[in-house]
Every structure is written in C-alpha cells, then in structure tokens.
Amino acid sequence: MTPLSALRLPYLPPFSWSRQRGTIIAIAVFAATMIALQLITGQGIAYFDISSISASAATLALAALGETIVILAGGLDLSAGAVISLVNVVLVTQLGPHADMGTGLFTLVALVIALGLGAAIGALNGFLVAYVRLQSIVVTLATMFIAQGAALLVLKFPGGEMPWDFSLVFTGDVITEGLPAPVVVLAVAILFWLLLKNTRIGTGIYAIGSDAGSAEANGVDVRRARFLTFTFAGMCYGAAGLFITANMGGGDPLIGAKMLLQIFAAVVLGGTLIGGGRGGAVGTIFGALTLTVVVNIFLVLGVRTYYTPIVEGVILLIAVLGFSLGRDSPVVEITRFWRATLRALKESSLPSRLRVVGEPIRFGGLDPPAGGGGTASAVSWLDRNRAVLRFAVPAYVIYIVILGVTVGIFGGDFSPLAYLNAMLILTAFLAILGLGQGTVIITGGLDLSVPWTMTFPAIVVTTLCNGLDAPAVWVIPVSLAIGIAIGFLNGMTIVLFGLSPIIVTLAMNGILEGVSLLFSDGAPIGKAPPALAWFVTGRIAGIAPIGWFLIAFVVVATLYLNRSAPGRRIFAVGNSERVSRLSGVRTGFPIVGAYVLSGFCSALVGVFLAGFSAQAFYGMGDPYLLSSIAVVVLGGTLITGGRGHYLGILGGAILFTGLGIMLSGTVLPEAVRNIIYGLVLLGAIVALRERASA
Numbered sequence: 001m002t003p004l005s006a007l008r009l010p011y012l013p014p015f016s017w018s019r020q021r022g023t024i025i026a027i028a029v030f031a032a033t034m035i036a037l038q039l040i041t042g043q044g045i046a047y048f049d050i051s052s053i054s055a056s057a058a059t060l061a062l063a064a065l066g067e068t069i070v071i072l073a074g075g076l077d078l079s080a081g082a083v084i085s086l087v088n089v090v091l092v093t094q095l096g097p098h099a100d101m102g103t104g105l106f107t108l109v110a111l112v113i114a115l116g117l118g119a120a121i122g123a124l125n126g127f128l129v130a131y132v133r134l135q136s137i138v139v140t141l142a143t144m145f146i147a148q149g150a151a152l153l154v155l156k157f158p159g160g161e162m163p164w165d166f167s168l169v170f171t172g173d174v175i176t177e178g179l180p181a182p183v184v185v186l187a188v189a190i191l192f193w194l195l196l197k198n199t200r201i202g203t204g205i206y207a208i209g210s211d212a213g214s215a216e217a218n219g220v221d222v223r224r225a226r227f228l229t230f231t232f233a234g235m236c237y238g239a240a241g242l243f244i245t246a247n248m249g250g251g252d253p254l255i256g257a258k259m260l261l262q263i264f265a266a267v268v269l270g271g272t273l274i275g276g277g278r279g280g281a282v283g284t285i286f287g288a289l290t291l292t293v294v295v296n297i298f299l300v301l302g303v304r305t306y307y308t309p310i311v312e313g314v315i316l317l318i319a320v321l322g323f324s325l326g327r328d329s330p331v332v333e334i335t336r337f338w339r340a341t342l343r344a345l346k347e348s349s350l351p352s353r354l355r356v357v358g359e360p361i362r363f364g365g366l367d368p369p370a371g372g373g374g375t376a377s378a379v380s381w382l383d384r385n386r387a388v389l390r391f392a393v394p395a396y397v398i399y400i401v402i403l404g405v406t407v408g409i410f411g412g413d414f415s416p417l418a419y420l421n422a423m424l425i426l427t428a429f430l431a432i433l434g435l436g437q438g439t440v441i442i443t444g445g446l447d448l449s450v451p452w453t454m455t456f457p458a459i460v461v462t463t464l465c466n467g468l469d470a471p472a473v474w475v476i477p478v479s480l481a482i483g484i485a486i487g488f489l490n491g492m493t494i495v496l497f498g499l500s501p502i503i504v505t506l507a508m509n510g511i512l513e514g515v516s517l518l519f520s521d522g523a524p525i526g527k528a529p530p531a532l533a534w535f536v537t538g539r540i541a542g543i544a545p546i547g548w549f550l551i552a553f554v555v556v557a558t559l560y561l562n563r564s565a566p567g568r569r570i571f572a573v574g575n576s577e578r579v580s581r582l583s584g585v586r587t588g589f590p591i592v593g594a595y596v597l598s599g600f601c602s603a604l605v606g607v608f609l610a611g612f613s614a615q616a617f618y619g620m621g622d623p624y625l626l627s628s629i630a631v632v633v634l635g636g637t638l639i640t641g642g643r644g645h646y647l648g649i650l651g652g653a654i655l656f657t658g659l660g661i662m663l664s665g666t667v668l669p670e671a672v673r674n675i676i677y678g679l680v681l682l683g684a685i686v687a688l689r690e691r692a693s694a
Contacts (some may be wrong), residue, residue, distance in 0.1 A: 022271010024647030074276030084256030087241025092251030107317025122234015149674030209276025256379030310514030391636020392648030436601030444641030483603020574641030
C-alpha cells in the first residue's frame with residue numbers, strides 16, 4: 001500500500017485554472033457586484049461600507065466554510081442553521097448573566113463554549129456517518145431537528161442580552177479605526193482553511209471527495225477523514241453562532257432556521273462542486289460576500305424583501321449550473337445524448353434506441369426471479385416477500401407498543417373512536433406525503449421543496465375561495481396543478497442539467513417562499529371552503545371522510561409503486577441509473593415522474609391542511625419536511641434508493657402519527673417532541689441501515 005505522503009495526486013496541482021476557476025470567478029463576481037453597488041449609490045466604497053458588508057457576511061461565510069469542508073469530502077450537512085441557533089441561545093442564557101467577569105475572560109469563555117458545542121455536534125454527525133456508516137443527509141437532518149428542538153428548549157422566545165464590550169470585540173475596530181473586526185474574522189477563516197488544506201487531512205478531504213475507494217486504496221484513513229470533516233464543520237458553525245450572537249447582542253432560537261439556502265448558495269457561488277473533490281473555502285467566503293452585497297443593492301433600490309428568497313434560489317441554480325459546464329459535466333453528457341438521439345432519428349433507428357426493455361425481475365423486494373426453470377408461484381409467499389417483511393413489519397410492531405402506552409397515558413379519557421379518527425386524519429397527511437417523498441427517495445433523490453410546495457397551494461385555496469364553496473370547484477384543481485408544475489420543474493431541472501436534487505429542491509423551496517410572500521402580500525388571508533373543512537374533519541358513518549379516502553389511496557399507491565411497470569422502472573433507476581439506461585430504460589421519465597408525484601402529493605396535503613385548520617399560514621409545511629422523510633425511513637425504504645414498499649411507508653406514517661398522539665398526552669413541550677422525533681429517526685436508520693452502510 002502506498003502511503004498518502006508519497007502520493008502524487010493529479011487532481012491537486014499547485015495551480016490550475018480548472019481547479020482555481022471557481023475561486024477566481026467568485027472573486028470576480030464579488031468585484032462586479034461591488035462596482036454595481038458603487039454605480040447605484042453614486043459614492044465610493046467607504047470604511048462604513050466595508051465594515052457593514054463584512055459584518056453582515058461573516059456569519060454566513062463562517063457557516064458556509066464548514067459546509068464547504070463537508071461537501072469537498074463528498075458529504076452534505078443540513079444541521080448548520082440549527083447548530084448556529086443552539087450556540088446563540090446557549091451563549092445568551094448561560095453566559096449573558098455573567099457579564100461582570102471582564103471582557104477578555106468573557107470572550108474567551110464564549111469562544112470555548114461556541115467552538116466546543118459546535119465541534120461536539122459535528123463529532124456526533126461525523127461518528128454516525130464515518131463509523132456507523134449512515135447517510136450524511138439523513139443523519140444531519142435528524143440532528144438538525146434535535147439541535148433546533150434543544151434551542152427552543154433553552155430559549156423559547158427571542159430575548160436575553162450580551163455585554164456591549166463583547167459585541168465590540170467582533171463587530172468594532174481592531175486596534176485602531178480603519179480595520180474592522182469582521183474583516184479580521186474573515187481573514188482568520190481564510191487562514192484556517194489554507195492551513196487545513198495543506199495538511200494531510202486536507203489532502204485526504206479532497207482525495208475521498210474525488211474517489212473514496214481510490215483514496216482508501218492509497219492509504220487514506222477515510223473514516224477518520226470523514227469524522228474530522230464534520231467535526232471541523234461543527235466548529236465553523238459554532239464560530240458562526242458566536243459571531244451572530246455578538247452582532248445581534250441577544251438570542252433567537254430560530255435565528256439560523258432560514259440560513260440553509262444561503263449557505264448552499266454561498267458554497268456553490270464560490271465554485272465548490274456538489275459531490276466533492278473540487279472547490280475551496282476562499283471562493284465560498286467571497287460567495288457569501290457577494291450574496292450580502294446583492295441584498296444591499298436590493299435595499300438601495302427599494303426592492304421588497306419578499307424577492308430575497310427568490311433571488312437567492314435563482315442565484316443558487318444559476319451558480320451550480322454555471323460551474324457544471326465543464327468538459328465532463330452532466331450538461332455536456334446530456335447534450336451528447338440528445339445529439340446521438342437526433343442522429344438516430346435521421347437514421348430511422350430511434351425506436352430501437354428508445355425501446356424500453358421489459359424487466360422480468362420486480363424491484364423492491366417483491367418477486368425474486370424463479371430459479372431452476374421453475375415459476376415464481378413455486379416459491380412460497382414468505383420467501384417472495386421476506387425482504388419486505390424484514391424492513392416494513394418493525395414499524396407496525398413498534399406502533400402496537402406505542403398504542404398500549406397511549407392507552408395507559410390517557411387512561412379513562414381514552415376514546416377508541418376519537419383516537420381512530422385522529423389517527424386516520426393525521427396519518428392521511430403523512431401517508432400521502434410518504435408516497436411522493438418515498439418515490440423520490442427510491443429513485444435516489446430527495447425533495448426538500450416539500451414545505452413550501454405544501455404552503456403555496458394552501459394559500460392559493462384560502463385566498464381565492466375565502467370561505468366559499470363555489471370557487472373551490474376550480475381553485476382546488478388549480479392548486480393541485482401548481483404542485484404538479486413545481487414537481488415537473490424540479491424533475492426536469494435535475495434530469496436535463498444533471499444537478500443535485502438537494503440543491504434544486506432547496507432552491508425551489510426558497511423561490512416558492514418568495515412567491516408565496518408576493519402572492520399574499522406578506523399576510524395570508526381568507527378561509528378554506530366549508531366543504532373542504534368537512535371533508536377533513538366531518539364524519540361519514542362515524543369516520544372522517546378523509547379516512548375513507550385514505551383507504552382508497554393506500555390501495556392505489558401500493559399498486560402503482562410496487563405492482564406497476566412505472567413503479568418497476570422507479571426501482572430500477574434507484575438501484576442503478578446507469579445500468580437502467582444501458583438496459584434501455586428511459587431514466588428521465590421515472591425521475592421526472594417521481595418529482596411530479598411528490599409535488600402533487602405535497603399540494604394535496606397542503607390543501608387538506610388548509611381544510612383542517614380552516615386557513616393557511618406561513619411555515620405550515622415546515623414540520624412536514626422531517627416527517628415526510630422519517631415515515632419513509634421508518635418504513636424500511638433505503639435512503640440511497642432502490643428498495644422500499646408503500647405498505648412499509650404506510651407503517652412509518654402510522655408509527656410517526658401514533659408517537660405524536662402519545663406525546664400529546666404528556667406535558668412535554670414541543671421542543672422536546674422535536675428532539676424525540678429526531679432520535680427516533682436516527683434509531684430507525686441505525687436499525688435498518690443494512691445496504692445503506694455498504
């Protein structure tokens with residue numbers, strides 16, 4: 001085995017335009033936006049401008065630096081914003097009352113707490129990803145909700161105060177006027193990155209991001225490197241939490257909740273490749289500065305803040321598309337594919353090129369091929385469905401235990417019929433979302449646009465119907481069509497340009513937030529039509545109508561996902577998109593179809609929620625992002641795609657709903673429930689990891 005120190009890594013030259021292009025472009029774009037700001041204001045760049053821009057950008061830059069380290073190593077971290085919030089409230093509540101200890105000691109203790117807490121959460125993420133070998137997406141999503149729940153537990157509402165002298169250390173001047181402290185903070189961040197990059201650990205980060213298998217074969221301790229990337233990232237998030245605390249002078253448990261889109265936008269704008277192996281933190285920091293300058297330009301021009309998430313989402317998409325236009329980018333490969341298709345059309349060979357090969361094997365653990373020349377009927381039902389039972393049954397078994405505990409908690413107040421209706425209504429929401437998100441996950445993707453794909457159609461229904469049934473005849477179909485259109489845009493963008501599903505759907509979520517703000521002018525109005533409210537909360541033979549709808553939905557969903565030809569192609573793509581393509585399966589259709597289904601399901605649940613609450617409100621879809629993923633994972637679906645069954649997803653929805661009803665019968669605050677949900681999700685992916693750990 002060749003030691004890492006003796007390797008000559010062709011992908012890490014001292015300087016190469018192809019490797020440094022992202023950083024150079026990021027700096028050039030930042031310079032261009034600064035020039036544009038000067039032209040708009042008609043003034044030169046003054047000390048106040050430098051201080052203000054750097055102070056506004058520092059938190060984002062530090063957080064994006066941590067995300068960059070993780071992405072370079074081939075991972076993704078969704079917990080950044082929640083860690084920032086947790087660090088902020090811990091500093092304010094635990095350290096704020098001790099302002100009399102002196103500025104120097106106070107700052108040192110704050111630094112140790114922030115970096116230590118961030119590193120601890122990062123180390124937990126790193127341990128689960130590197131040593132337990134879980135997928136970084138699900139691990140960090142779970143820790144995101146745990147950290148966010150902990151932040152709300154520490155400080156329920158914004159408040160608290162930090163010493164003014166402490167804030168000046170990070171937001172004032174260094175030594176003398178003319179050198180803003182935020183500039184020094186950014187310089188220290190760049191120095192930290194340059195030192196890390198030129199160590200063995202830094203080389204290992206690039207190596208495993210380029211090809212983890214080759215890196216391990218050449219002496220890189222992949223597990224240790226991955227563990228350290230998340231630990232370093234957590235320290236960066238802690239530093240971001242420290243800086244934003246100094247900048248705000250107080251605490252807010254939700255301060256980091258909206259930062260995820262900005263963080264990924266800064267990373268991509270800085271030239272870092274989603275997937276790992278190319279990019280760097282210097283470009284990321286300038287990407288964060290650029291986003292801050294763009295916001296300042298909006299303020300100068302008097303543009304409404306409603307447009308900010310739209311612009312951030314568009315910038316993210318344009319940036320990731322622009323940096324993917326290399327020689328071997330997916331865009332180029334897709335262009336070659338269509339050129340070959342057009343050539344085949346001219347040669348009259350298109351039918352054979354687009355022919356879909358019928359697969360005798362049913363994917364998803366349903367019907368294994370018969371051996372020895374026999375037929376599938378010769379194999380027992382238990383053998384044919386062993387894989388399904390292995391991963392789907394645990395959710396139902398655990399739910400039975402939860403049901404027993406629930407009866408014990410409520411005691412004499414437990415009403416079977418009321419409990420059944422509550423279960424049917426709440427399970428319907430998660431079961432419908434589970435079909436959409438589960439189908440996307442089975443293809444190997446993830447839909448992070450669920451929250452606002454739910455919220456926007458709900459706002460459309462309540463605004464246009466305004467408590468009347470007559471308009472609902474056309475408004476509800478239009479709202480569902482909006483969800484379908486959103487899913488179609490997600491799927492087509494992913495397929496046509498070969499972009500990361502997480503980036504595309506995250507950007508779409510931000511765009512939809514801005515669109516919702518514009519549509520409702522900042523405040524949703526109106527009420528859901530009475531017929532819709534009755535459908536969700538009324539009764540037919542003692543059961544809510546949505547409960548009867550759920551029964552029919554489960555039958556259709558099971559037949560579609562696990563018993564139809566389109567469903568088999570979805571599993572085929574999830575097992576191996578390349579093999580499916582070589583086998584003649586048109587992989588673009590199943591992928592786009594999965595996102596269309598997810599958009600439709602999200603919109604449908606949003607409409608139902610509007611009926612359930614009789615109105616729509618901002619953030620109504622936020623709690624369902626974790627839920628939509630949790631029910632899929634709890635039902636035994638493999639997070640990397642290719643394995644799952646809708647009856648398992650239904651079991652996950654029943655389990656998650658039953659857990660929520662059980663917790664509602666306790667005195668536990670909502671923050672603790674979020675922590676429990678996150679822990680349950682982590683426990684599920686550990687227990688059902690099998691192939692995901694390979």
